[in-house]
Amino acid sequence: MVHAYLLAFSIMAGVPVLLHMLKKGQPKRIIFPAMRFLLERQQKSRRRSQLQNLLLLLVRVAIMLLACLALARPLLPNPGIDLGQGAMVRAVLVLDLSPSMGQKQGQSTPLDEARRLVGEMLGRFSPESKIQLLRGDGEAVSGATAADVAGESGWGNVKRARQQMEGSRLIASQGSVVPALRKGSKLLEEAAKEGSEGVLNLLVVLSDRTRNSWQGAGAGQLKLPEGTEGYWLDVGGEAVPHVAITQLVLDPPAAAPGSQVRVQVELRARGEPPGGKTAVQLSVGMDNDPDVAKPAEKKAVELTTAEPVKLVEFVRKVPLLPEGEKEGYFQFTARVQPDDALPVDNTRGATLPVRREVLVLAGNPEEAEVLKSAMDALRRHPVEVRLLADKAAWVPQELAASRVVWLAHLENPPQELWNNLESYLRAGGSLVVLPPAGAVAKPTAYSNAAADAVLPAAYGALEVLPALERGWKVGGWDAVEGFTTAIQKLVTSGQADFSVKEYEPLVWRARRLGEPEAEARVVAKFEGKPDAGPLAIIGKVGTGRVLQMATGLDGRLFDNNRGWNNFYTDSSIGLVLVDQINRDLAGTGxxxxxxxxxxxxxxxxxxxxxxxxxxxxxxxxxxxxxxxxxxxxxxxxxxxxxxxxxxxxxxxxxxxxxxxxxxxxxxxxLDANETDLDKVPLEEIEEWLGKGRVLTAGKGMELDDLMTGQWQGDLDLLPWILALVVMLLAVESWLANKVFANKDSAEGAPVPRSAA
The missing domain is CATH 2.60.40 (Immunoglobulin-like)
Structure with missing residues (x-):
């Protein structure tokens, strides 16, 4: 745009010419004898004076022309997108709120830079522009009220976007921005169908460009809608070396009161540490330790370029629960000192559930010894063995304190126990019943009304193979139930020792199980056994589950020097079975x-x-x-x-x-990958956006500087013209001084004239 009528003032450029013509000086003639030397000097002085006068004239003309041009306020068109003041746009702005955006860069963070640039961008949009400000997961950035939402598919205005920016904060689950890119592209594509005449469609990502921010881009091809301008503004700056806590593991993951737990912390040096090594102090404390005076345990750790990862272990005793409490939680926090540029990964928490997860009821300690050892070896199921004779061990309150109860080959469980177990199951508990070892054809303690209300099938006669027979093969693992599905996968994959014929599980002693009730299901069978009953049945009582086994798991030997089976002696099937049962029924985890x-x-x-x-x-x-x-x-x-x-x-x-x-x-x-600040290659993003569309924002860089060569229109030349005028005025002053100094010198010098 040019105010053409103001160009008429350019006629004033002739004023300097007129002044020069009027002020043209004439040298005085003086008689002087040294003709030859003075004439040469006069000629040189005249040529220099003429050149200086011409330059001075041109400078003054240029100043007048530029002054007139400045009055006309010329605007230089610039190819690119039109984001001049008051531009009408339909924009999707994707704001990376992942924790890596909290990296300290002096007094600011990448998130601060992103907010500043979004604010500058919103200042260029017209108030009627339609804006979507999205988080990396595709949800709207929180901060605006419902009244500020313009109805059209959630599109808001500039005011709403500013409110959203004020409410934005880092979110642990925000990693990749790819979900937001897919959603943003879809929104722009749908909006374009309604017409885009005079409206610029814009998709801008503000992120630190870490590898995690681009995760999932290959899962589905990203496509920028036709007619949409896309940019990725990298606000991350240079990645700085830092130390991260990448893992905090509790072993076991759940524990009984008074037991020991190992706290394992993995430290990782990211980037090249200064001098090739970094020394830090690692501390582990229990947030809610009943002993409030107990300090956190500390260890000095040194990470080097050759050894950037270290696993540090602490051992803590699990405190006792408050009186009357059957379960509780203790929470640990690991911390690295001193804090570095990314403090979010200098701390990490872990929670330890504390309760008796498994209760084993046995007639005597020997009958549960092997079973308890199997659970203890895996360190996943906090277990307690109690004797049937101790009636206080199986009152409703004690049963309710366990996720699963095992009846370890009880010969004569009382009716009151069955009644308590029924109530426990209806409240959501789980029960595993191992068969009695006695030779009674039909154990009466398992065939009364109270037992029938709990058991999915009736126990029958005890069947024992002769000493020379190989054994009944176990198979037919159910593909629906949780623990049997896991075992079947191990068998078919060949990864377990018991999937090999030489070590296959065999049963030598079993108590026949009757026909399961209507809602019960057979989950394991004997293979190759004529008229074989099921090996295991699972049923339901209320919301609880009951697993009834035909063979035992106590590891004892009988008269023929054989036990119930070879589950513990020939392979790992015994440990796996106990583990998977507890994982499924007790939820180990x-x-x-x-x-x-x-x-x-x-x-x-x-x-x-x-x-x-x-x-x-x-x-x-x-x-x-x-x-x-x-x-x-x-x-x-x-x-x-x-x-x-x-x-x-x-x-x-x-x-x-x-x-x-x-x-x-x-x-x-946090996901350990989230604090890896290595950049994703530019080429991967430019493959989607186009060459030159990934722009690196320096700290404090203005939007105009960042987008140089990208903007279109409204490039005002007035500041540049005024700067040039100031420079020319300085040159004019210098030239004028030179010209008039030479003139004065010429006027005072004698001018030779020829003798008459």
């Missing part, structure tokens, strides 16, 4: 796994709620990023599984009742 979560895209921590009385409500979630007493939890009506939507920052969390009693706890940790 279901408790441990629900207590420790790795932040993943689209996944939130979940916990199983205990039975709640009205007085315990409301439940509140406490943890990182939650203010005061924490956030109130909405309890679902049809399930006891509760999703923790507000757990977004890494750390240790607790669920507490209205009386502040701890009922559940869990930890949320």
């Amino acid at each position: 279901s408790q441990a796994s629900s207590a420790n979560w790795v932040a993943r895209f689209g996944q939130k921590p979940e916990v199983d709620l205990p039975s709640l009385s009205p007085a315990m409500i409301p439940l509140r979630l406490r943890g990182p990023g939650l203010q005061g007493e924490g956030s109130d939890l909405v309890i679902p009506e049809k399930t006891n599984r509760l999703v923790m939507q507000d757990a977004e920052e890494p750390g240790n969390y607790q669920v507490r009742t209205a009386q502040k009693r701890l009922v559940r706890a869990f930890s949320l940790v």
Whole structure:
């Protein structure tokens, strides 16, 4: 745009010419005898004066022309996108909120730079522009109220986008921005169908360009909609060396009170450490240790270029639970000192569920010795053996304190035990019944009404193979039930020793199981045994499950110097079977796994709620990023599984009742790859966006400088013209001084004239 009428003032460029003509000087003639030398000097002085006068004239003309041009305010067209002031756009802005965006760079972080650039960009858009500000997972960045949302498919305006920016914060589960790119492309493609005349479609990513931010890009081909301008603004700066805690493992993952737990911490040096080595101090403490005076344990660790990863182990005794409590949680925090440029991975939490996970009821300790040893060896199932004679061991409160109860070959379980077990099962417990070893054809203690209410099938006669016979082969593992499915996979894969014929599981002694009830299912069988009954049956009582076995797992030897089977002597099937049964029925880990979560895209921590009385409500979630007493939890009506939507920052969390009693706890940790700051190659992103569309934003760099060569229109030349005018005025002053100094010198010098 040019104000052409103002160019008429350019006629003033003739003023300097007129002045020069009027002020033209004439040298005075003076008689002087030294003719030859003075004439040469006069000629040189005249030529220099003429050249200086011409240059001065040109400079003055240029100043006048530039002054007129400045009044006309010329604008230089620049090929690229049109983001001049007040531009009308339809923009999807993808803001990377992954923890790596919290890397310290002086007094700011990549997230601070991203917010600043988005603010500058929004300042260029017209108020009527349509904006979508998305997180990496494709959800809208929080911060705007519903009243600020323009109805059209969630498209908002500039005001709403600014509010969203104010509410933005780092989220542990935000890694890749690819989901947001797919959603943004789809939104722009759909919006373009409604017409885009006079509107610029824009897709801009603001990220640190780490490898994790581009994860999943190859799973589906990204495609930029036709007519859309796309840019990736890399705000990450240079990756700096730092130390990360990449793992914090508790072994076992769930423990009994008073037992020992190993706390294993993996430290990793990322980047090249200064001088080839980094020395840090690692501390591990228990957040809710009943002994509040007990300090965190500390160890000095040195990481080098040759050994950038180290595993450091601590051993802690699990405290006893408060009196009257049957289960609880202890939470550990590992910390590296001093803090570095990425403090988010200098700490890591882990939660240890503490309870008796398995209760084994036995007639005497020897009958449960092998079974307990198998569970202890795997260190996954906190187990306690109690004797049947101790009636206090199987009262309803004690049974309810265990996830699974094993009846280890009891000869005469009383009717009261069966009644208590039925109540326990209806409340969601699990039971494993191993057969009695006696030779009674039909054990009466297992065939009364109370036992029938619990067992899925009746026990029959005891069958024993002669000493010289090889044994009944075990097979027919059910493909539906959890623990048998796992065993069947091991058999078919050939990965287990018992999948080889020489070590296949064999049974020599078994008690026949009758026909299972209607809701029960056979999950394992004997192969090659004529008229064989099932090896294992699983049934349901209320919401609980009962596994009934035909053969034993106690490892004892009988008269023929054979035990129940070869499960412990010839292969690992015994250990695997015990482990898988507890994994499935006791949830080994279901408790441990629900207590420790790795932040993943689209996944939130979940916990199983205990039975709640009205007085315990409301439940509140406490943890990182939650203010005061924490956030109130909405309890679902049809399930006891509760999703923790507000757990977004890494750390240790607790669920507490209205009386502040701890009922559940869990930890949320970062994916170890999230703090790997290595950049994804430019070529991979440019393959999607196009050459030159990945721009590196230096710290504090203005949007105009960053997008040089990308903008179109409204490139105002006035500042450049004024700068040039100032330079020319300086040159004009210098030349004028030279010209008039020479003139004065010429006027004072004698001018030779020829003698008459």
